[in-house]
Amino acid sequence: MSADESPIKDKHLLIAVDESDSSRRAVLYVADFLGGFPGFTVTLLRIVPAPEKDFFDNAAEQDAWVEEKLTAANKMLENYRQVLLQSGFPEDKVRYRACIEQSRSFSDAILETRCDLTCCTIVVGRHHKSRTEEFLFGSTSSKLIHEAKNCAVWVVE
Amino acid sequence: MAFQNGDYPEKELLRMIRKWLPRDRIPRRVRVKDTADFFRVDYDDVVFLKGVPYLVRNNEREGRFGLEDEQKFWVKRARNLLTGDVKILKWVFKERFDAKIGSLVFECVRSPEKEARILELVRGRPDFMQGETVPDSSGNQLRVLDYITGKTLGQHTLELGRNHEDFFHNHFPALLDEFLGVVEAIRFLHENNEKHGDIRRDHIIKDSETGRYRWIDFDFNYRHGESRFGFDLFGLGNVLLFITGRGDITTYRLLQESPDLLERLSEDDVNIVFHNRVNNLKKIFPYIPEKLNRVLMHFSLSAPLYYEYTRELLEDLGEAREDL
Incomplete structure (x- = not known):
């Protein structure tokens, strides 16, 4: 059996990112840590939190907002993909997806994607939120640590 | 200009006004106004909505952000001239702004559509204000709300008991039961x-008609993060703290009235957002049971975990209620 026909499945990592520096650190960490090693697949995920429709005057304004955000998200994801490729990940082992999320929380959306893709590890950057901010609006990394099942969660400082 | 004024000549409108108003309040003549611009609708004007004439009274007021009695020009008290019922007319007023709590800034919106949606959702419920959304001649969705006669939970709380101890032993259990109903109503929204x-x-x-608390004014929305309802829960925590303390217990108040009690507090004992409010009320009122105090401490600076859902708060409050 050749190496290409190895029965060992790739370890699939899901890196959930946004425009923050902490997300950039998470991507760079994975690039440094795993770049060049065989047996890893990475999916970069950007969940764009859409404001509820109350924040828009009409559907056209909302659609324009969504399109603009998705374009920006795909551009960012392509940049991060290039970072991973340059670190040694093969072309076919790095994918990305961007989606708009309105009703679910970030963590729920990330966990559901992890489940769909059967990823073994979730990687996120840690946002340094104040206690007030975490109290009022929650923390995705904390929620992931508490809620994730059947996977590892890497929270990158 | 075409008004939706049905078949009511001025004389007939005046006759209706006389029926519901004392003589000294009757205007000399009736001015029928279009509803398109709320700034042009004044006291003593008549507006028509779905063919019903309303005599407009004063703008409603609200204390907000430290400003007492800020006029809400888009919210006017009015009398339905057919039934005599007092109503609140709420014009479409959409605003988008940044709210600030300490250094935290987050986006908010005042959305007539949101309130209209919730009015539909809570129709017939005794724990929410009632009303309907009515399109005016320009297609604006005005809300016609039942006027609620009664005191706010805050006003009511401050009137109970001779002092805190009397309040807590003799009035607070019933008040907490009512508060549980108030939280249940918010759970319904969240669900x-x-x-x-x-x-x-x-x-x-x-x-005052039903003896039950009703939620009002649900046209605000905020951009949430991971926790969709965290900000609402923060509000519920503030109300709970207020009713348990029979008013806000602030560090300033303690400094003035009981400096010895202030000495006993640590920074962990204060509110996570408003650091001048004391959450560890057991240190001020030792007869407050531990379980209830623990709920209050979920909103304190030392809280290791926060409530994310109303059901969690309700469960803990239910247990705390058993100890009262």
């Missing part, structure tokens, strides 16, 4: 994926 958006004690009015 239907809606936020209240502006939870505070003067948005909870004890309806």
Whole structure:
């Protein structure tokens, strides 16, 4: 059996990112840590939190907002993909997806994607939120640590 | 200009006004106004909505952000001239702004559509204000709300008991039962994926007709993060703290009235957002049971975990209620 026909499945990592520096650190960490090693697949995920429709005057304004955000998200994801490729990940082992999320929380959306893709590890950057901010609006990394099942969660400082 | 004024000549409108108003309040003549611009609708004007004439009275007022009695020009008290019922007419007024709590800034919106949606959702419920959304001649969706006669939860709380101890032993258990109902109402909203958006004690009015508390003013919405309802829960925590302390217990107040009690407090004992408010009320009122105090401490600076859902708060409050 050749190496290409190895029965060992790739370890699939899901890196959930946004425009923050902490997300950039998470991507760079994975690039440094795993770049060049065989047996890893990475999916970069950007969940764009859409404001509820109350924040828009009409559907056209909302659609324009969504399109603009998705374009920006795909551009960012392509940049991060290039970072991973340059670190040694093969072309076919790095994918990305961007989606708009309105009703679910970030963590729920990330966990559901992890489940769909059967990823073994979730990687996120840690946002340094104040206690007030975490109290009022929650923390995705904390929620992931508490809620994730059947996977590892890497929270990158 | 075409008004939706049906077949009511001025004489007939005056006759109706005389029926519901004392003589000294009757205007000399009736001015029928279009509803398109709320700034042009004044006291003593008549507006028509779905063919019903309303005599407009004063703008409603609200204390907000430290400003007392800020006029809400888009919210006017009015009398339905057919039935005599007092109503609140709420014009479409959409605003988008950044709210600030300490250094935290987050986006908020005042959305007539949100309030209209919730009015539909809570139709017939005794724990929410009631009303309907009515299109005017320009297609604006006005809300026609029942006027609720009664005191706010805050006003009511301050009137109970001779002192805190008397209040806590003789009035608080019943008040907490009522508060549990108030939280249940918010749970209903949350379970239907809606936020209240502006939870505070003067948005909870004890309806003198039913004796039950009703939530009012749910046109605010905020941009949430990971926790969709965290900000609403923060509001509920503030109200709970207020009713348990029979008013806000602030460090300033303690400094003035009981400096010895202030000495006993540590920074962990204060509110996570408003650091001048004391959450560890057991240190001030030792007869407050531990379980209830623990709920209050979930909103304190030392809280290791925060409530994310109303059901969690309700469960803990239910247990705390058993100890009263």
